[in-house]
Amino acid sequence: MEDIKTNFLERRRQPFLTEGFYRTWERETFEIARPTTERMLADHSASLRDRKALLRAHASETTDLLHLRYTAGEPIEKLRGDLDEVVETWEAFARAAGVIGANPAGSIFGFGYRSEYLPAVLLAGLTILLRREDLLPRIDALCFGFHGADAIYEELVAPFIPGRGFVDTWYHAEPYTAALDAIDSDDPAEQSALMKEAVERWYASNEGMPFHGTHKDIDDEGHGGYFGYWCFELAALCYLKDIDDSRFRNHLTYPKDLVDFARAYRTEPDRRLPPEPGAATFQVLSARPGEPCPREGVWFAVHLRGKEIRMRQGETMPGPEIGPSGAVTWYFKGP
Incomplete structure (x- = not known):
């Protein structure tokens, strides 16, 4: 029988998270x-005031769940899809607050x-990395x-807007x-x-934030925040500016597999579903261990230390299903 606990411990991306907390928090959500x-x-x-408070809390909760899923080692391609809901919940709050709309x-x-x-900036950075x-x-x-x-926010969005x-x-x-x-x-x-300095100071710089130190208080009953x-925003800047992260990529707060994913990403036709009218027609081509290879060429796995x-x-994509840093998915790099 598969040892789920062992697999979770291998899959999680930070050492503080327990499977009990993750499963309980996700279920209760x-x-x-x-x-x-x-x-x-x-x-x-x-009242409008109460509705805005509810919508903001819902958007924050949805964002927290996405961060938690990343921390728990969920596959990157799944997180890419989850991001749509995060943006939609913030938009619902923004409409109620009058930030978006006719005026x-x-x-x-x-x-x-x-x-x-x-x-x-975390939302913008994570969106870029995904x-x-x-x-x-x-x-x-x-x-x-x-x-x-x-300046930080503008450096993130300017290449795309x-x-x-x-x-x-x-x-x-x-x-x-x-x-x-x-x-x-x-x-x-x-x-x-300099970026190493920023990454290493990121956590301490956020002392006093609600999330700071919360790893000390979690339990398997879902308590804790x-x-x-x-540091998604700093990692996104490393990707956008092509900064060498070899000196700090193993820092606890640096999402190195997301940076690797962003750098290696190639847009490919969706092999599973035909595009809806007006929808984007390209996305990353991927396959899990045991699945047939959908296209001849070079493939890489983030959770096998970038192995190519x-x-x-038609060949069977190789295992293992779980690598040193998470569940293995192969991504197409090129012919």
Whole structure:
């Protein structure tokens, strides 16, 4: 019989998470929290203020679940699909708040407050690393009131949204000054050293945030607020600016497999479902161990330390099913 606990311990991406906490929190989200939220939102007698509070809490909970699933070692291609729901829940809150709609104004994230700024840049960074750039304009609309106001945020979205210019101001010095210095440097070694400094200071810089230190309080009954500590925004900058991360890629908070995925991503026709009218027609080509190879060429597995193999179409994709850092999925790299 498969040892589920052992597999979970091998699959998780940070050592603090227990399988009991993960399974309990995920189950209670779908069996208790979400049905309760749906009932309360269906109560049309609720005030706009109460509805906005519910919608914001629901969006935060959905985001936390995505972070938790990443921490638990869920496959990256599954997380790519989960991201749609995260954006949709934030949009529902933004519509209620008047940030998006016929007369957009303001932002659902107040960049001046770290507790609101961090969710915005983490969402943008994770979206980039998952190679869901198609969602960035929708995320950017949630931050309408802060367009052109913060250098870190602009460095993340500018490559994908036309008309954005250089910004030389930012709201939070730590750890972002070092990251911006890395971006500005022309010396690859200095870039790497400065970004290493930013990554290593990321967790300490967020002392006082609600998530800080939560790994100390979780239990198998689902208590606690630990969903993972990940500097998605800094990792996305490493990917976008092609910064050498070899000096810090094993740092606890650095999502190295997402960076590897983003760098190796290739758009390929969807081999499973025909595209809906008006929908995107390209996505990453992938296969799990034991499945037939869908296309001849070079394939790589993030959770086998980036191992590459050459396969012929129809051959069985090799195992193991679980690698050193998570569940194995093979991704097509090229002919």
